[in-house]
Amino acid sequence: MKIRTRFAPSPTGKMHVGNLRSALYEFLIAKHEGGDFMLRIEDTDQERFVEGATEIIYRTLDKVGLKHDEGPDKDGGYGPYVQSERVGTGIYMKYAKELIDKGEAYYCFCDKERLASLKTEVVEGKEISVYDKHCLSLSSEEIAANLAAGKPYVIRQNNPVEGSTTFHDELYGDITVENAQLDDMILIKSDGYPTYNFANVVDDHTMSITHVVRGNEYLSSSPKYVRLYEAFGWEPPKYVHLPLVTDENHKKLAKRGGSTSFEGLLEQGFVTEAIVNFIALLGWSPEGNRELFTLEELIREFDYHRISKSPAVFDLVKLRWMNGEYIKAMEFERFFEMAEPYLKEALPGERLDLKKIAAMVKTRIEVFPDIAEMVDFFGELPEYDVSMYTHKKMKTDGKSSLEVLKEVLPLFESQEDYSNDGLYQTLLKYVEEKGCKNGYVMWPIRTAVSGKQMTPAGATEIMEVLGKDESLKRIRKGIALLENA
Ligand code: GLU
Numbered sequence: 001m002k003i004r005t006r007f008a009p010s011p012t013g014k015m016h017v018g019n020l021r022s023a024l025y026e027f028l029i030a031k032h033e034g035g036d037f038m039l040r041i042e043d044t045d046q047e048r049f050v051e052g053a054t055e056i057i058y059r060t061l062d063k064v065g066l067k068h069d070e071g072p073d074k075d076g077g078y079g080p081y082v083q084s085e086r087v088g089t090g091i092y093m094k095y096a097k098e099l100i101d102k103g104e105a106y107y108c109f110c111d112k113e114r115l116a117s118l119k120t121e122v123v124e125g126k127e128i129s130v131y132d133k134h135c136l137s138l139s140s141e142e143i144a145a146n147l148a149a150g151k152p153y154v155i156r157q158n159n160p161v162e163g164s165t166t167f168h169d170e171l172y173g174d175i176t177v178e179n180a181q182l183d184d185m186i187l188i189k190s191d192g193y194p195t196y197n198f199a200n201v202v203d204d205h206t207m208s209i210t211h212v213v214r215g216n217e218y219l220s221s222s223p224k225y226v227r228l229y230e231a232f233g234w235e236p237p238k239y240v241h242l243p244l245v246t247d248e249n250h251k252k253l254a255k256r257g258g259s260t261s262f263e264g265l266l267e268q269g270f271v272t273e274a275i276v277n278f279i280a281l282l283g284w285s286p287e288g289n290r291e292l293f294t295l296e297e298l299i300r301e302f303d304y305h306r307i308s309k310s311p312a313v314f315d316l317v318k319l320r321w322m323n324g325e326y327i328k329a330m331e332f333e334r335f336f337e338m339a340e341p342y343l344k345e346a347l348p349g350e351r352l353d354l355k356k357i358a359a360m361v362k363t364r365i366e367v368f369p370d371i372a373e374m375v376d377f378f379g380e381l382p383e384y385d386v387s388m389y390t391h392k393k394m395k396t397d398g399k400s401s402l403e404v405l406k407e408v409l410p411l412f413e414s415q416e417d418y419s420n421d422g423l424y425q426t427l428l429k430y431v432e433e434k435g436c437k438n439g440y441v442m443w444p445i446r447t448a449v450s451g452k453q454m455t456p457a458g459a460t461e462i463m464e465v466l467g468k469d470e471s472l473k474r475i476r477k478g479i480a481l482l483e484n485a
Contacts, residue, residue, distance in 0.1 A: 002035050003029065004207070005213060006037070006038040006209050007026050007068070008040045008041075011053035012045075012049065014261035014263055015056055015057065017253070017262070017282070018245050020060065021279045021283070025213045025304065028280070032299055032302045032303070036070060037067075038069065038078070040083070041072060041081065042196060043082060043083055044196065058073075063272055078208065086203070087194070091202060091206065092198060092202055093188065096155045098232070099231055104231035105155050107135060107143050108131070108155070109135055109152070110135060118130060153190065154189055154190050157228065157231075161180050165179055165230075170240045170304065171307055172241060182224050182227065204237055205229070212238070212239050213304075214242065216241040245283075245314055246311045246313055247313070268369065269367035269370070271326050275319075278318070280298050280302075283307050285306060286301045292325060323367055324367075327363075327365060328362065328363050330362075332359065335358065336354075339362075342372060346371060346376050352379075361456045377452050378465060381451045381474050383451070386398055388453060394443045396444055398482050401443075401447070401482060404441050405448060405482070408445060412475065418464055418468050420464040423460035423464065427442070442458060442459050445463075451474075
């Protein structure tokens with residue numbers, strides 16, 4: 001049987017890493033086996049609908065490279081692929097009525113006041129009222145009269161009060177719950193729309209989905225879904241519930257602020273491939289301890305049986321490291337295109353060779369915003385302390401540095417070739433004549449031209465970018481500073 005998976009997002013805002021992980025795993029499970037990956041938009045909860053959220057879904061899948069084989073924009077014969085459009089076909093009502101006929105569901109006409117008076121239970125931190133099956137005892141005449149009178153109603157699942165229901169999850173194994181614990185959840189709301197709880201079952205079945213992958217917040221509802229499959233006499237799909245994603249403090253990753261949404265991560269300077277690679281490892285690990293994978297490689301390696309049940313930590317330090325690796329490996333042209341806005345912001349109005357500076361930082365940054373702090377000295381020499389000239393290993397101090405700077409200044413003044421190479425040759429000659437170590441000379445010069453302890457390049461590379469006038473100005477300033485110390 002061909003594997004068919006689906007990504008079924010609700011257009012309620014940004015694409016959170018948890019959602020993207022579901023999409024990625026669904027995609028990988030299907031593609032690993034040559035199956036189909038489908039996109040279904042679950043927009044039946046009109047209250048949570050956010051304008052523009054559907055576009056974010058398309059944009060993200062496209063950017064990340066999760067190409068769907070079927071979806072609203074790509075008919076595969078199982079449409080419509082948008083739930084609100086499916087409502088119009090009458091499919092949910094048809095199946096809900098089938099359940100009513102089988103005694104597996106019933107009309108409920110209880111009003112708000114009555115529902116509010118019901119016993120409540122706290123489930124996963126939310127207070128929900130437990131329906132007492134009041135309307136199950138209505139006679140068919142009463143129901144017909146209520147319907148004829150246009151009384152608002154919902155349709156509820158009729159769960160048995162005795163016995164138990166077992167369902168199988170590919171990772172968690174068999175899970176059994178007492179039926180008495182299953183509330184008679186609403187299948188069709190009073191506005192005629194299906195609830196997610198009902199629609200996901202009808203859709204997954206009628207769209208021939210073989211594997212359902214979703215966050216484990218759905219684990220506790222799954223027995224009710226399995227009860228629906230049983231009631232219809234349908235075969236349930238394989239379930240893969242994914243572990244929780246937590247922050248470094250092992251708390252559920254907050255969605256607020258959007259900093260852990262896909263777009264939020266892009267804004268923070270992460271690159272798409274690194275985000276995908278990182279998300280792939282949020283709960284899944286390959287054999288061996290390799291960590292860097294392209295999407296193609298993930299398709300080859302992805303065995304969903306290796307998904308872990310323990311919470312996955314969203315480790316920003318690891319993501320930053322991974323991003324740095326992707327930046328190092330990136331083609332220079334693409335890197336420059338991405339780095340240029342950050343360089344321009346850090347060095348406004350400067351007429352410097354940004355390509356040269358970009359090449360210096362490419363292997364040194366983890367995320368693009370790291371650039372600013374690394375290159376700002378090119379624009380303006382920072383105030384620095386003379387103590388920076390002292391370096392034990394290089395055997396430099398204020399005195400030796402002053403001597404070196406004073407000796408190299410005339411060499412640089414008469415130098416015409418301000419290329420890195422040309423400058424370097426001059427210094428090598430000087431080092432040779434002086435009979436000292438390279439660092440003894442390079443350290444003070446680099447300090448003078450950068451005013452920094454850490455720079456993305458050596459003294460002569462920096463001077464090449466700064467040019468003659470600015471380089472000389474900075475060396476003279478170093479001399480003055482040391483003389484006054
Ligand atoms: N619409 C649901 C959500 O976005 C989908 C859950 C599922 O994959 O079944 O959370």
